[in-house]
Amino acid sequence: MKRKNIVGSAAVFAVACLTLSGCAGGASDSSSSTGGAPKPDVSCDVPAANLDNKAVDTSEATGEITFMTQGLKGTFDDFFTAQIAEFEAEHPGAKINWTDMGGDADFDTKMVTQAANCSMADVINVPSSTVLALSKANLLLDFDTKSPDLGETFVPTVWDSIDLGADGAHTALPWYWGPFITTYNKEVFERAGLDPNTPPATMDEYFEAAHTIADAKTGDYAIYGNTDWYLLNQWRNMGVEMMNSDTTEFTFGDDKQALKWITEMAALYEKGAIPKDSIIGDLDQSKAYNAGNLAFGTPNASFLRSVKENNAAVYDVTGVGSDTVPEGSNPLFSGQYISVSVTTENTPLAVAWAEHIASAEQELAWVNYGIETNTTVIFPVANEALDNLQAADTTSTDPMDQARTLAAEAATQAEAYPADFYVTGAVQKALVDNVNQAIVGQLEPQAALDAAESKMNTLLAKLLAD
Amino acid sequence: MATLTDVKRPPRQTERATKKRPRTSGKDLNGAARFRPAWMPLLWLLAPIGVVAAFYLYPFLNIIFLSFTDASPLSGNGDFVGLENYQFLANDPVFWNAVLNSVVYAICVVPLMVALPLLLAVLLKDHIPGIGFFRSLFYIPAISSLVVVSLAWTAILKDNGTLNTTLMDLQLISEPLPFLTGRWFLLFSAMAVTLWQGLPYYMVLYLAALSNVDRSLYEAAAVDGAGPIRRFFTVTVPGVRIMMSLVGILTMIGSIKIFTEVHLLSNGSGGIGGESQTLTMYIRSVGLDPTYGSLGQGAAGSVFLFLLTLGLLLMSQRLNRKAEEQ
Amino acid sequence: MTTAALTSRRRRGRAGFGTVQGKALALRYVILSVVGVLLLGPLLLPLMAAFKAPGEPVFGQGASLIPREWSLDAFVQLFTQTEIVRFIGNSLIVCGLTVVSALILSTVGGYMLSRRGWKGRGIALVVVLSTMIFPFESIMLSLYAQVRDLGLYDTLPGIWLPMMLGPFHLLLMRAAFLGIADEVEDAALLDGAGEWHRFWYIFLPQVKGSLTVVGLTAFIAAWQDYLWPLLITQSSGNTTMMLGIAQLQSSFGTDYRVVLAGAIAALVPIAIVFFFTQKYFFKGVEEGGLKF
Incomplete structure (x- = not known):
């Protein structure tokens, strides 16, 4: 028999696969709408009642549903277990199965897998990073028709911003969030000759303080390098026009303020004010901040808990200030939402549960639970809940308490920022990759802005064309 | 016939390999008539190859198919785009x-x-x-x-x-x-x-x-x-x-x-x-x-x-x- | 009769590994210790951190390698705040299923792939090798759909099903059967024994060592797997150990001591499994040998 080697025949085999593959994929049926809302792009079995024009009658909420959250177990177990028990007692015959996933990047992967296979949980906690994708694919229930008037309970600008479904349908209920704040190490401030009780109030002061810390050459660092999380917020605070008003194009490429941000960061990096390896370090800077030689800490008050747990000494010298929002502008809202999957077979119960957990009453109870257990600093988005926020102890010197006071103020003034939905996934990567290259000096700042804008607009155009 | 043996028994090895199998009747017994009925090996392989085909091969055939379409993660199979x-x-x-x-x-x-x-x-x-x-x-x-x-x-x-x-x-x-x-x-x-x-x-x-x-x-x-x-x-x-x-x-x-x-x-x-x-x-x-x-x-x-x-x-x-x- | 004689002849002359004495032995220990430091050194800091008391610096300046105050607080938190025992139990179930299926399927399949005299074995082999090349990321959406269509979404068998047999195990067992001398088979064929009889009584006992390797690697693969169980399970009742550890990294900041305590808890069962199979593994090796 003629000798042929294995790899060669594997190549032949691969070609055979190509010809065979025609029969492997099934044809998807074209999406034709049966009533009010269009069918999802993936070929799911959607109960017709979820797409018609009639509201859902939630008085008959029985049966069983699954409720999936992100990163809440371990912190809020008692709260949700109690909430579910209470709800089940009020609705005899109803059963809520709560599942939770760790809050890492794989959450999005899981969400995509489930969504692509029409098997999302009935009620889902959707982060702002995936709400656009799920809405565009028509995978989320339209609250406007299924539960009209629900929107009135939420902060108007936030509610208005999530008209991301077909024909401007609202597909998600604002749930909870943590306003950006400034946290800083008072000792590092002092060592650099800065007033430990005056955190920067504007982005200009922020960069100024960073330069002072770098110039003092005390061996301390000023700013953490991975800005993935709050880049958008800082640019907004500097007045950068991220997108045009109808969110069809990114427009920051020739923005002087964006250029200034990159130039400042590059200068600070050059000076050694930014730990060199932090550019692509952990998303949250708490691990680096815990070392005690970094001036600015996490922008999210809830992360103060991990500072407390991992290095109590640093926690004690942590100062808290408001986010660097300019005068006359409102803080940015970026939060978590509650949606109902359009494939749910128990719409009445799913909607009833979604309404329940996103209600003012429940949001407030949850926030208060965070205060009582001193575990988190989260805020509601329902008007009534915001009006009734528990008055924080303004005399406390505990950083968590101080953060709570400042964040409460921000929470009542916050407004939605549509670009937040669009700067996600590949678009965010395009932005951050280019910006990072400019910070470390591999790219000219303007070249980085141009490259990022062009790549981001290509991706966005493709999304909008579909 | 392509086998992994070829990979693992380069020419130098043949000497050792042949020394190892001084067979008298080997040809008859290991030849084509070795298995009766002829489909018997397939019966043995049904389960193992079935598993490999179902959970490794089939998904990949799908991938090859998808590579010629404009499918996106949340849009189903998409259209053929060459x-x-x-x-x-x-x-x-x-x-x-x-x-x-x-x-x-x-x-x-x-x-x-x-x-x-x-x-x-x-x-x-x-x-x-x-x-x-x-x-x-x-x-x-x-x-x-x-x-x-x-x-x-x-x-x-x-x-x-x-x-x-x-x-x-x-x-x-x-x-x-x-x-x-x-x-x-x-x-x-x-x-x-x-x-x-x-x-x-x-x-x-x-x-x-x-x-x-x-x-x-x-x-x-x-x-x-x-x-x-x-x-x-x-x-x-x-x-x-x-x-x-x-x-x-x-x-x-x-x-x-x-x-x-x-x-x-x-x-x-x-x-x-x-x-x-x-x-x-x-x-x-x-x-x-x-x-x-x-x-x-x-x-x-x-x-x-x-x-x-x-x-x-x-x-x-x-x-x-x-x-x-x- | 003939076969027995042949097998025992094969065993003679390589009854065990060598022995080392005197200076060479001392040198061997020195080298082993250095390699040990290189291999285990990296793990020291993270593993020690699990024994630190709450509030003691875990990383960076001010963090010491040895805990200032030894504390089991992180382990107490781990066992009280999470269902870690259930996670370990789930992982053990999946691992058990995987080991059994991998052993059965890889011996049956590997045996037949190693036999000459039937058409299509080349293609079968190429299929097996090719399937090892695909990255999991590219097949996972399809795999997910398949397992869900079988009604196994969010079940432990659903985790097990796609990894019940690694192509690698088929190749390993095939190589092991190939290594058995042809005289053995020729003699068995002359005896007139049936295929199954030959496989069970003559071939299988000779590949014990390879079987242990297959069992061990299948166990580890199932224990370490993260992405697939993550995708295919939903309820906490089906959470495996690796998912459990990942869940400790919450959206509201992470207590690394607890995460690391979890990592140690994940290491211990598998280390125990290795320690015990290690004995059988090397014993098996010396009896049956891993044949090529």
Whole structure:
């Protein structure tokens, strides 16, 4: 028999696969709408009642549903277990199965897998990073028709911003969030000759303080390098026009303020004010901040808990200030939402549960639970809940308490920022990759802005064309 | 007939192989008439090949199909677009950079992964007191969970980490080396992690193979006055050649599709500007992004990865054979 | 009769590994210790951190390698705040299923792949090798759909099903059967024994060592797997150990001591499994040998 080697025949085999593959994929049926809302792009079995024009009658909420959250177990177990028990007692015959996933990047992967296979949980906690994708694919229930008037309970600008479904349908209920704040190490401030009780109030002061810390050459660092999380917020605070008003194009490429941000960061990096390896370090800077030689800490008050747990000494010298929002502008809202999957077979119960957990009453109870257990600093988005926020102890010197006071103020003034939905996934990567290259000096700042804008607009155009 | 035997029994080996099978009636019994009824082997293979076909092959046929469509993760199967996705990849410098990274990864990792675990196995093969303890202890890196691996290696490789501090204390360097941020440094660091975890894993395979090497060969070599190093090359290496070949194939396949190590060390960024991104990282970020992803492009990348791996295996096989013939 | 004689002849002359004495032995220990430090050193800092008291610095400046105050607080938190025992139990179930299926399927399949005399074995082999090349990321969406269509979504068998047999195991067992001398088979064929009889009584006992390798690697693969269980499970009742550890990294900041305590808890069962199979593994190696 003629000798042929294995790899060669594997190549032949691969070609055979190509010809065979025609029969492997099934044809998807074209999406034709049966009533009010269009069918999802993936070929799911959607109960017709979820797409018609009639509201859902939630008085008959029985049966069983699954409720999936992100990163809440371990912190809020008692709260949700109690909430579910209470709800089940009020609705005899109803059963809520709560599942939770760790809050890492794989959450999005899981969400995509489930969504692509029409098997999302009935009620889902959707982060702002995936709400656009799920809405565009028509995978989320339209609250406007299924539960009209629900929107009135939420902060108007936030509610208005999530008209991301077909024909401007609202597909998600604002749930909870943590306003950006400034946290800083008072000792590092002092060592650099800065007033430990005056955190920067504007982005200009922020960069100024960073330069002072770098110039003092005390061996301390000023700013953490991975800005993935709050880049958008800082640019907004500097007045950068991220997108045009109808969110069809990114427009920051020739923005002087964006250029200034990159130039400042590059200068600070050059000076050694930014730990060199932090550019692509952990998303949250708490691990680096815990070392005690970094001036600015996490922008999210809830992360103060991990500072407390991992290095109590640093926690004690942590100062808290408001986010660097300019005068006359409102803080940015970026939060978590509650949606109902359009494939749910128990719409009445799913909607009833979604309404329940996103209600003012429940949001407030949850926030208060965070205060009582001193575990988190989260805020509601329902008007009534915001009006009734528990008055924080303004005399406390505990950083968590101080953060709570400042964040409460921000929470009542916050407004939605549509670009937040669009700067996600590949678009965010395009932005951050280019910006990072400019910070470390591999790219000219303007070249980085141009490259990022062009790549981001290509991706966005493709999304909008579909 | 193509078999793995060809891979593992290069010409030089045939002499040994034939010596091993002095058969009288072999032709008759092992010939075509060996199995009655003729479909009997298929019956045996039904379950194992069925599993492989169902859970490995079928999904990949799907991927090949998708690579010719404009499907996106949340849009179902999409429409036929011909070679558009492949054209997109061909014109995307980020893709070619990822290919380069993965190929470099394989070229660096494969030889080391074939050789180093063998050396370790040689150290651990003899019955000396406490050897079970060492064998078990050395195995720990292979079974450590990702979170530990990532924390451990970040602590070593960061700018003020153990490695940089030590090198600076020894005055070998004056500035920290960018183990986690340099375009190539990051890849080399990830390779170190791959080797660290793979070393004990492949060591076990080699230990098993070593136990098959005839002891009398070592004794004969010792009588001939061969030192440990010569014994290693004249007895050990030929004795485990087949295992070396298998480890080579396995690590080649594994390192072309490398993902986890680079992902962990760079917190998912693939380095500053994504320059150290590997092919699988590229496939994942292009294909699975819920908002802007293109399943078709990701699928095309997977098909390319498949062909690339085959090509490299073929090439290394050629090189091996040439080396054998000389 | 003939076969028995042949097998025992094969065993002679390589009854075990060598022994080392005197200076060479001392040198061997020195080298082993150095390698040990290189292999285990990286793990020291993270593993020690699990024993630190709450509030003690875990990383960076001010963090010491040895805990200032030894504390089991992180482990107490781990066992009280998470269902870690159930996670370990789930992982063990999946691992058990995987080991059994991998052993059965890889021996049956590997045996037949190693036999000459039937058409299509080349293609079968190529299929097996090719399937190892695909990255999991590219097949996972499809795999997910398949397992869900089988009604196994969010079940432990659903985690097990796609990894019940690794192509690698087939190749390993095939190589092991190939290594058995042809005289053995020729003699068995002359005896007139049936295929199954030959496989069970003559071939299988000779590949014990390889079987242990397959069992061990299948166990580890199932224990370490993260992405697939993450995708295919939903309820906490089906959470495996690796998912459990990942869940400790919450959206509201991470207590690394607890995460690391979890990592240690994940290491211990598998280390125990290795320690015990290690004994049988090397015993198996010496009896049956891993044949090529």
